[in-house]
Amino acid sequence: MATPADTMINSAVLESGHRFLGDLGPAVDLPAAERAVADLLAALGQDPSGHPGLADTPRRVAASFAEMLEPKPFRLTTFPNEGYDEMVVARDIPFNSLCMHHLLPFKGVAHVAYLPDNRIVGLSKLARVVELFARRLQVQEALTTQIAGCLDLNLAPKGVGVVLEAEHMCMTLRGVQKPGTMTVTSALLGKMREDPRTRQEFLSLIHGGLAPAR
Numbered sequence: 222m223a224t225p226a227d228t229m230i231n232s233a234v235l236e237s238g239h240r241f242l243g244d245l246g247p248a249v250d251l252p253a254a255e256r257a258v259a260d261l262l263a264a265l266g267q268d269p270s271g272h273p274g275l276a277d278t279p280r281r282v283a284a285s286f287a288e289m290l291e292p293k294p295f296r297l298t299t300f301p302n303e304g305y306d307e308m309v310v311a312r313d314i315p316f317n318s319l320c321m322h323h324l325l326p327f328k329g330v331a332h333v334a335y336l337p338d339n340r341i342v343g344l345s346k347l348a349r350v351v352e353l354f355a356r357r358l359q360v361q362e363a364l365t366t367q368i369a370g371c372l373d374l375n376l377a378p379k380g381v382g383v384v385l386e387a388e389h390m391c392m393t394l395r396g397v398q399k400p401g402t403m404t405v406t407s408a409l410l411g412k413m414r415e416d417p418r419t420r421q422e423f424l425s426l427i428h429g430g431l432a433p434a435r
């Protein structure tokens with residue numbers, strides 16, 4: 222009978238030195254964040270006490286950042302693989318993250334695939350892994366690598382493929398201002414990287430029946 226194996230993905234796991242999980246960092250200090258937002262508003266020439274609409278803004282902004290930066294721990298439960306040797310693909314997993322350089326959001330979809338060896342994982346957990354790494358200050362390249370590395374570490378599959386397509390508000394609202402520009406990043410490990418046929422299968426599965434234009 223199948224015996225599941227659990228890895229609780231939380232700060233304890235991170236402390237044990239799992240190389241791809243990185244550091245979730247300390248919890249958000251809400252009062253300090255509120256004060257800082259009030260200072261930022263003042264520095265931007267906006268006086269929270271001078272406008273009723275701004276009165277509660279420091280608290281709201283601090284709470285929003287806390288929500289976007291504090292991933293929820295979860296159990297990455299894996300099961301023995303009983304003979305499935307095809308690729309497992311989760312396509313179009315929506316995610317939001319925060320750009321490390323501008324503190325502005327970037328959002329898009331992740332396509333996550335693995336080629337099982339001895340262990341498989343519940344499909345919903347692939348989305349949880351994406352969310353875990355998205356809820357911190359990020360650059361898209363690192364986010365892609367961390368998702369792939371986490372699955373590689375915990376499933377020891379024959380291969381992993383991760384492709385992220387995202388729109389960065391720091392590109393579309395400011396700077397070059399090109400709305401709709403998508404940034405695509407990928408991380409391929411194991412057979413997904415080494416075997417051209419496997420890689421091709423992955424790419425055609427995530428692009429087959431193209432998702433509607435975003």
Ligand SMILES: [Zn+2]
Pocket residue numbers: 320321322323324325389391392
């Ligand atoms: Zn940015």
